[in-house]
Amino acid sequence: MEYSHCRLLLVCSVLALCLCNQGARGDELTSDFYDYKCPGVYTVVQQHVFSAMRDELRMGASLLRLHFHDCFVNGCDGSILLDGDEGEKFARPNQNSVRGYEVIDAIKADLESMCPGVVSCADVVALAAGYGVLFSGGPYYDVLLGRRDGLVANQSGAEKGLPSPFEPISSIVQKFSDVGLDTTDVVVLSGAHTIGRARCGLFSNRLTSTTSSADPTLDSTMAANLQSLCAGGDGNQTTALDISSADAFDKHYYQNLLTKKGLLSSDQGLFSGDEDVVASTTKALVQKYSDDGEQFFSDFGASMVKMGSIRPLTGSEGEIRCNCRVAN
Ligand code: HEM
Ligand SMILES: *[C@@H]1O[C@H](CO)[C@@H](O)[C@H](O)[C@H]1NC(C)=O
Numbered sequence: 060m061e062y063s064h065c066r067l068l069l070v071c072s073v074l075a076l077c078l079c080n081q082g083a084r085g086d087e088l089t090s091d092f093y094d095y096k097c098p099g100v101y102t103v104v105q106q107h108v109f110s111a112m113r114d115e116l117r118m119g120a121s122l123l124r125l126h127f128h129d130c131f132v133n134g135c136d137g138s139i140l141l142d143g144d145e146g147e148k149f150a151r152p153n154q155n156s157v158r159g160y161e162v163i164d165a166i167k168a169d170l171e172s173m174c175p176g177v178v179s180c181a182d183v184v185a186l187a188a189g190y191g192v193l194f195s196g197g198p199y200y201d202v203l204l205g206r207r208d209g210l211v212a213n214q215s216g217a218e219k220g221l222p223s224p225f226e227p228i229s230s231i232v233q234k235f236s237d238v239g240l241d242t243t244d245v246v247v248l249s250g251a252h253t254i255g256r257a258r259c260g261l262f263s264n265r266l267t268s269t270t271s272s273a274d275p276t277l278d279s280t281m282a283a284n285l286q287s288l289c290a291g292g293d294g295n296q297t298t299a300l301d302i303s304s305a306d307a308f309d310k311h312y313y314q315n316l317l318t319k320k321g322l323l324s325s326d327q328g329l330f331s332g333d334e335d336v337v338a339s340t341t342k343a344l345v346q347k348y349s350d351d352g353e354q355f356f357s358d359f360g361a362s363m364v365k366m367g368s369i370r371p372l373t374g375s376e377g378e379i380r381c382n383c384r385v386a387n
């Protein structure tokens with residue numbers, strides 16, 4: 060593979076050393092991090108996300124999920140982007156599932172010619188996710204910046220840390236808690252499923268088969284339609300996570316749950332779970348957001364900032380990668 064966009068590796072590393080080592084360990088992320096170092100960063104990311112979504116609206120959702128899957132494994136450090144057999148991208152929750160890597164490459168290539176060695180891949184992912192939300196009709200929130208890139212991927216960390224749609228809500232809540240997010244964040248951030256698609260293999264457990272009977276918490280008409288979509292066993296067939304407005308970022312995700320029209324078990328479980336403390340908390344929140352879209356939007360922005368701040372590398376930790384797919 061050719062990495063012609065990546066200037067000379069040496070130039071990049073030297074610049075990175077000169078420009079980026081002023082910070083100290085444990086620095087906070089800020090919204091003005093690139094205001095002097097690379098003020099054009101917003102325009103570049105925005106234009107790429109806009110044109111990617113003009114080609115395929117779903118890409119906004121894919122970029123949002125990319126950020127989530129980056130942050131949950133070793134913090135938001137761009138580690139999901141690293142190629143190689145031990146890559147996180149080949150872990151079960153990511154392989155043939157996470158999308159958007161080419162969009163990140165294209166953004167990074169432009170940024171390297173504009174301000175070489177300055178903008179981290181982890182920040183590119185965070186910004187791209189923000190524009191993906193915004194251009195889907197979702198809230199604007201101030202994306203905090205100043206992350207640096209990790210040197211290694213953690214495949215087993217991805218297998219362990221990323222939530223599965225098949226596990227109970229209590230165990231999803233535990234995984235969020237492991238990275239400093241609470242039960243409210245689980246419900247708010249699950250609202251990301253107001254956009255994007257999921258493959259049959261991720262919800263066919265809820266349909267009638269030789270080994271399972273239909274899920275009573277799934278609307279029967281919707282179940283019949285999914286059954287025919289997934290007939291033939293192509294686990295890669297996709298359908299909208301939000302049946303009522305597939306590509307629009309809105310509160311319909313929560314309204315669907317009130318009528319048993321959540322797609323994944325882990326979606327519907329937020330409303331239809333067994334009556335324990337967790338279930339009654341998540342149920343009340345679903346009810347609130349199904350009613351109050353403004354509250355959902357402002358809480359979503361706040362939870363995204365929180366998720367985007369999971370264990371960032373700052374100061375002199377990590378590096379600014381030249382090419383998002385390989386450590387320098
Ligand atoms: C709460 C636990 C969660 C579980 C169990 C879960 C699970 C899933 C699954 C199984 C898919 C479909 C994957 C496929 O078809 O290959 C998916 C898609 C998606 N997820 Fe989640 N997810 C969770 C939370 C989140 C969070 C926190 C975000 C972002 C803040 C998010 C954003 C998305 C988006 C946008 C898509 C659609 C991606 C696309 O169309 O390319 N999810 N999720
Ligand atoms: C990978 O993630 C696990 C958590 O699942 C953690 O214990 C381990 O230290 C991580 N390894 C590396 C190399 O970061």
Ligand SMILES: *[C@@H]1O[C@H](CO)[C@@H](O)[C@H](O)[C@H]1NC(C)=O
Pocket residue numbers: 155292293294295
């Ligand atoms: C889904 O697509 C992937 C990649 O193209 C392929 O490896 C896999 O076999 C497909 N799965 C099914 C069930 O068709």
